[in-house]
Amino acid sequence: MNAKLELKNVSFSFGKENAINDFSLSVEEGSFTTLLGPSGCGKTTLLRLISGFLTPDSGEILIDGVNQNGIEVNERKVGFVFQDYALFPHLSVEQNIAYGLKIQKKLSKTEISDKISVVSSSLGIEDLLSRNIAELSGGQQQRVALARSLILEPKILLMDEPLSSLDTKLRIKVREELKEIQHKLHITTVYVTHDQEEALSLSTKIAVLNKGELLQAGTPRQIYFEPKNVFTADFVGKANILKKSEKRYMIRPEWFKIAQKSQNFLLSGTILSEEFLGSKCRFIIQCDSTDEKELITADFDTIECENLKIGSHISFEAVKFWEL
Incomplete structure (x- = not known):
């Protein structure tokens, strides 16, 4: 059938x-x-x-x-x-x-x-x-x-x-x-x-x-x-489309974490807003380390980011990214 x-x-x-x-x-x-x-x-x-x-x-x-x-x-x-x-x-x-x-x-x-x-x-x-x-x-x-x-x-x-x-x-x-x-x-x-x-x-x-x-x-x-x-990247789920070193990448909000000692896809910027989502906190960050200074949406673990505040300047990294 x-x-x-x-x-x-x-x-x-x-x-x-x-x-x-x-x-x-x-x-x-x-x-x-x-x-x-x-x-x-x-x-x-x-x-x-x-x-x-x-x-x-x-x-x-x-x-x-x-x-x-x-x-x-x-x-x-x-x-x-x-x-x-x-x-x-x-x-x-x-x-x-x-x-x-x-x-x-x-x-x-x-x-x-x-x-x-x-x-x-x-x-x-x-x-x-x-x-x-x-x-x-x-x-x-x-x-x-x-x-x-x-x-x-x-x-x-x-x-x-x-x-x-x-x-x-x-x-x-x-x-x-x-x-x-x-x-x-x-x-x-x-x-x-x-x-x-x-x-x-x-x-x-x-x-x-x-x-x-x-x-x-x-x-x-x-x-x-x-x-x-x-x-497709932007329509299916939330996605950040950003340009760094003349290449364009797609990074999902949950692929970010606050930078420790890693030298992965490292970014930095200023926190503009915060939204509490329970197990995660969603931040809008004005990025200062990409070619076009994009606004980035990043989801961090609630415990990991409990000391972050609006206006703070932070370093964060993408543990996964996809080149478009």
Whole structure:
């Protein structure tokens, strides 16, 4: 129930507006690939191209090596979980899950019932089948939306910011559940979000987009520790982009520590502000040892920095850095 997805040199425009530009990406079978980028960068457009709701101006979309251009939406074996779940409030959970199968009119009532039993059990919602949608929590609604897609046995599952309407605490809980479900079912998933933490925690691969173009694709660790450009470095997590000895570096705030006797990437500057974060303190430092005298954000261990004050001049070092 899964497949390899390939996008080769895909371009698409809305009239004169170029939404996707020469986009190529390989999504491995059973992987969880996240399209990450700011609003309006083309993430949802790509999902709609993959599902068949839109047709590329050029390029190819292949599922298990088969070009999908010209294949109708209902024949692509692609499931789509929308941002608002798009559940029917007047139907029960069971009726929502069964909806797609009943539309197809290919199975008997017994066969549909058996499939509902299997998919609801795998998602842990077998006790909710008789409930109305309005009675469900946000996390439960997400599982129903997943069940409605999975019961059609898609080869590819597309998810368009399905956690965006949840509050922070529930969002984290449901995110963990979603990761477990995807790992259990091993279904090839393409997930859209603009939330960097969500992408880093869920994905086996992240594709960073901006203005319809793919800027970098790689594992979460590659994207975070080894960005290929300033946009990726700055968009995924907090980053300091600074220039020293005519070279440009990316340094995450947590990669700094107060200098002792080390001769690593040594810097100095004046503390402008301090923010207490519990185990860490975040400082904004006017750096006087870089080529462009940047403002640097540095996170120091709370115990290590308890004697630091605004206005103090300090030496600090980067225990890790990445040259851009």
